[in-house]
Amino acid sequence: xxNVEQHPSxxxxxxxxxxxxxxxxxxxxxxxxxxxxxxxxxxxQLIIDIRSNVGEKxxxxxxxxxxxxxxxxxxxxxxTQPEDSAVYFCxxxxxxxxxxxxxxxxxxxxxxx
Amino acid sequence: xxxxxxxxxxxxxxxxxxxxLRCVPIxxxxxxxxxxxxxxxxxxxxxxxxxxxxxxxxxxxxxQFSVERPDGSNFTLKIRSTKLEDSAMYFCASSVGQxxxxxxxxxxxxxxxx
Numbered sequence: 709x710x711n712v713e714q715h716p717s718x719x720x721x722x723x724x725x726x727x728x729x730x731x732x733x734x735x736x737x738x739x740x741x742x743x744x745x746x747x748x749x750x751x752x753q754l755i756i757d758i759r760s761n762v763g764e765k766x767x768x769x770x771x772x773x774x775x776x777x778x779x780x781x782x783x784x785x786x787x788t789q790p791e792d793s794a795v796y797f798c799x800x801x802x803x804x805x806x807x808x809x810x811x812x813x814x815x816x817x818x819x820x821x
Numbered sequence: 822x823x824x825x826x827x828x829x830x831x832x833x834x835x836x837x838x839x840x841x842l843r844c845v846p847i848x849x850x851x852x853x854x855x856x857x858x859x860x861x862x863x864x865x866x867x868x869x870x871x872x873x874x875x876x877x878x879x880x881x882x883x884x885q886f887s888v889e890r891p892d893g894s895n896f897t898l899k900i901r902s903t904k905l906e907d908s909a910m911y912f913c914a915s916s917v918g919q920x921x922x923x924x925x926x927x928x929x930x931x932x933x934x935x
Binding site (some may be wrong): 723740744750751752754757797808809810811812813814 | 854855862863864865866869877879912922923925926927928929
């Protein structure tokens with residue numbers, strides 16, 4: 709089955725700096741890659757997603773890139789703020805299998821004021 | 822904005838007892854899911870449900886687990902005989918379609934097995 713690796717497991721940045729989280733996936737049939745932000749004790753919240761027919765997508769301070777050939781995708785957060793502190797999960801799913809989402813292991817981002 | 826709602830928020834149960842976790846998916850969504858998250862770990866897929874039947878399940882979803890949509894709004898996860906290792910946060914999610922449609926998660930039920 710699908711396996712999603714995520715790095716780093718923890719990331720500390722100064723407020724205003726950029727943060728980059730990287731993921732790889734194993735199943736070339738995966739075509740949908742959501743990113744979730746999870747604050748302590750809360751639900752995973754979808755913050756951005758990308759489909760395999762797109763190489764890059766941006767939404768204000770957040771951008772995702774996808775390299776299907778290498779099976780890599782990344783989350784970029786610019787101008788980080790303390791409220792960006794959370795655990796971020798990348799994920800992958802395929803068009804079949806009723807969209808079972810396979811999550812990465814998570815990155816705990818700490819933005820230092 | 823419509824949300825997935827889950828009850829209870831916290832369930833404490835003795836080992837060996839049955840528990841039922843309840844979810845109300847977003848009303849126009851057709852696909853329903855249960856995930857679990859052991860404290861400090863990643864979110865793991867349990868089961869997906871469409872058209873009143875299971876469409877896929879993981880190896881975690883063994884004979885002790887079952888899901889049901891008893892009426893037009895509720896979606897339940899039952900664990901027949903709970904084990905200590907069932908202690909986790911259980912999230913319900915729903916999506917309007919399949920194949921690249923966002924899944925929306927509920928706030929979760931924290932299940933504690935004593």
